[in-house]
Amino acid sequence: MIPELSATEPGRGPLTVSSVNVNGIRAAGPKGLTAWLASSTADIVCLQEVRARPEDLPAGLLATLDGLGWQLTLAPCETAPGRSGVAVLTRIEPEAVRIGMGLAEFAGSGRYLEVDLPGLTVASLYLPKGAAGTPKQDEKDRFLAGLAPYLAERRGKAAAEDREVLVCGDWNIAHTRADLRNWRGNGKNSGFLPHEREWIGSLFASGYVDVVRMLHPDVDGPYTWWSYRGRAFDNDTGWRIDYQVATPGLAARARSAAVERAPSYDRRWSDHAPVTVRYRR
Incomplete structure (x- = not known):
């Protein structure tokens, strides 16, 4: 039996989940993140690359989150302060919180956080970027x-x-050619290496579902990251590396998915765009 999901109030419209790499929450806040959160109807928001500890967050941002009714759960990077860091915003207090995957090497790395809500476990993931042929x-x-x-x-x-x-986040892997514009020129680059693509394909074959691709099977993208260099954003030369990955029961409830791409380059508050999915409760 699929449990009833009640991350806010049962039966009150769809369950809306957004995920975005903010590229530094202190920088993104005044550039548009705070305004986006204020206008969002999401029940859950997963954030990556927060780059801040709780004590580093501006008082104004915390006051805004509190005023909007958000509960903030944050797993900062303890090993290299000011880097990485993941968070989950919820409308209710989580039932339980778990940080990390139990691997000593990545303890305190600020790359994985999960919270339990009624009927649902939600994780925020920031997978390492890597660089082919290097220790990274x-x-x-x-x-x-x-x-x-x-x-x-x-x-x-x-x-x-x-x-x-539901595992949301910046996976730093484009699964197929449809997931990046310039796939021909990236075959030897981290993020599109054959073994990375095989790894994430195996994950999807094992029982997890790429929700956006399920709903949009025959399109290029929709891309979620664009380099700040050149005219990548203007030309939509992007990568789809931000996913919502769900167990089959939840994936079957997905009704719509969209990438909230900024209307113009100068209105971006991150090099990523939010990925928002609405699920039937």
């Missing part, structure tokens, strides 16, 4: 090696508890 890629590969069994275990536990799982 080795680190990314070790993270992938640890993440796969953890997500399998989490899916099994959730099923036993009659709950769904």
